[in-house]
Amino acid sequence: MNLRRTIAVVFSAALSAVALVTPVGAQPVQTGATTTYQINARHDGSLVDTAVGAPPLSQKWSRDLGGNVSYPVVAGGRVFATAASPDGYGTVLHAIDAATGEDAWAPVDLGGTYWWSALAYGGGRLYAQSDDGVLTAFNPATGAKVWTTTLTPQYSFTSPPTFAGGVVYTGGSGSGGTLYAVDAANGAVLWNQPVENGDNSSPAVTAGGVYVSYACEQTYAFAPKSGEPIWHHRTDCSGGGGRTPVLADGGVWIRDGGMAPSVLNTTDGQARGTYEASGRSPAPAFDGRQGYFVDEGVLRERHSRTLETRWKFEGDGRISTAPIVVNGYVYVGSQSGRLWALNGATGQSVWSTDVGAPINEPDEQNVSEPLTGLGAGGGLVVVPASHLLVAYGQ
Incomplete structure (x- = not known):
C-alpha cells in the first residue's frame, strides 16, 4: 500500500511538472511527423518527437536528388x-526510407510546366501537386496512384496543399484566384471560393477556419466544411503573389513584401499588431507564445503578445530558412550551408554542422524551383540543401 501511495505521488508530481513546462498559448502539438510546409496544418513550424532527442545530432544519410529540393x-x-x-x-517525387536513406519506391515524374511542386500527407496517403493543377494521391507504402484530379478553371498553382480532417486544401490562380477543398478519399472538389488571387499561400487550417493570405495582406478565413466566408481582411491595394500564413496563439501571422508584417485575430480578422521585419522574411515558427523570426539573415525571438524582441542570434549573418522548433530546440540553416540548433528559451547555440551545400531560402514568389524548408519526424531532422536532402538524428 505504501509503495502504491509513493507511486501515485511521484506520478502526480510528474504530471504537475509537465503542466508547468507547457508553453503558454500552446496549441495542440504535432507529434512525430511533418505533414506539409512548415511541419503542420497551422504552419507554425512546431513538432514534438522524442525520438529526435536533444542535439548534438549526427548525419544519418545524404542524397543528391539531381535538382533543387x-x-x-x-x-x-x-x-x-x-x-x-x-x-x-x-519535378520528380522521391520516396526515401527514413532509416537507410535508400529509395522506398521508384521516383515518379510529376510533370509540370515549370519546376514547382509540393506535398502533403494525411489519412494514410501522400498528396502531390504540380504547378499546372494536377493533384495526385499516392499510397505512401508502395507509390501506387490512388486518384488524380486536375483542378479547374485555374491554370497556375504555387500554393502547397494542406491536409486536415479528410480534406486537401489548396489554391490556384490564372484568372483571378480560387481556393479549393478536395475530398481526400476520392479527389472530388467539395467546394471552392474566389479570392483576390491564389498564389503562394498554403492554406493554414484548424477546426475553426481555413486561412489564406495574398498580396497587400489581403487575407481570408473560410469555414472548413462548407467553405462559407467567415471574414476578409481588406487593404487598399491588391496584386499578384502571396505568402503562407501562420496560426499561433489566436493570431494569423501574415507577411507581404511591401507592408509591415501583421498579426490578425483568428476570430474576426482585426489587426492585433505589426512587428518590425521585412515582408519578404520567411514564415515564423512558434512554441507557445515564443515566436522565432528570421529577417535579414538574423534569427530573433519575440513574445507573441508584446512582440518584444528578447534575444537574437546572428550566426554567420546569412540565416536563410524558415525556422522550425523540435522539442523546444530551434533549427535554422544558412546560405553558407551551416545548420544550427539553439535553445529556444535562451538563444544559445547548442550544436551546428556543415550540411555540404547552400541551404536556400524559401522562394514564395516564383516557380523556378520547389518551395524549400526544413522538416522533422521519425527521429530525424531533415534538411534540403540545394540538390541535397540530408537527415540528422541520434
Whole structure:
C-alpha cells in the first residue's frame, strides 16, 4: 500500500511538472511527423518527437536528388520530397526510407510546366501537386496512384496543399484566384471560393477556419466544411503573389513584401499588431507564445503578445530558412550551408554542422524551383540543401 501511495505521488508530481513546462498559448502539438510546409496544418513550424532527442545530432544519410529540393514530408517511416527535374521542365517525387536513406519506391515524374511542386500527407496517403493543377494521391507504402484530379478553371498553382480532417486544401490562380477543398478519399472538389488571387499561400487550417493570405495582406478565413466566408481582411491595394500564413496563439501571422508584417485575430480578422521585419522574411515558427523570426539573415525571438524582441542570434549573418522548433530546440540553416540548433528559451547555440551545400531560402514568389524548408519526424531532422536532402538524428 505504501509503495502504491509513493507511486501515485511521484506520478502526480510528474504530471504537475509537465503542466508547468507547457508553453503558454500552446496549441495542440504535432507529434512525430511533418505533414506539409512548415511541419503542420497551422504552419507554425512546431513538432514534438522524442525520438529526435536533444542535439548534438549526427548525419544519418545524404542524397543528391539531381535538382533543387522541396521541403520534406516525414511520416510512416519514409521521407518524401520533390526535386526539380534534371532533364528539363517538371519535378520528380522521391520516396526515401527514413532509416537507410535508400529509395522506398521508384521516383515518379510529376510533370509540370515549370519546376514547382509540393506535398502533403494525411489519412494514410501522400498528396502531390504540380504547378499546372494536377493533384495526385499516392499510397505512401508502395507509390501506387490512388486518384488524380486536375483542378479547374485555374491554370497556375504555387500554393502547397494542406491536409486536415479528410480534406486537401489548396489554391490556384490564372484568372483571378480560387481556393479549393478536395475530398481526400476520392479527389472530388467539395467546394471552392474566389479570392483576390491564389498564389503562394498554403492554406493554414484548424477546426475553426481555413486561412489564406495574398498580396497587400489581403487575407481570408473560410469555414472548413462548407467553405462559407467567415471574414476578409481588406487593404487598399491588391496584386499578384502571396505568402503562407501562420496560426499561433489566436493570431494569423501574415507577411507581404511591401507592408509591415501583421498579426490578425483568428476570430474576426482585426489587426492585433505589426512587428518590425521585412515582408519578404520567411514564415515564423512558434512554441507557445515564443515566436522565432528570421529577417535579414538574423534569427530573433519575440513574445507573441508584446512582440518584444528578447534575444537574437546572428550566426554567420546569412540565416536563410524558415525556422522550425523540435522539442523546444530551434533549427535554422544558412546560405553558407551551416545548420544550427539553439535553445529556444535562451538563444544559445547548442550544436551546428556543415550540411555540404547552400541551404536556400524559401522562394514564395516564383516557380523556378520547389518551395524549400526544413522538416522533422521519425527521429530525424531533415534538411534540403540545394540538390541535397540530408537527415540528422541520434
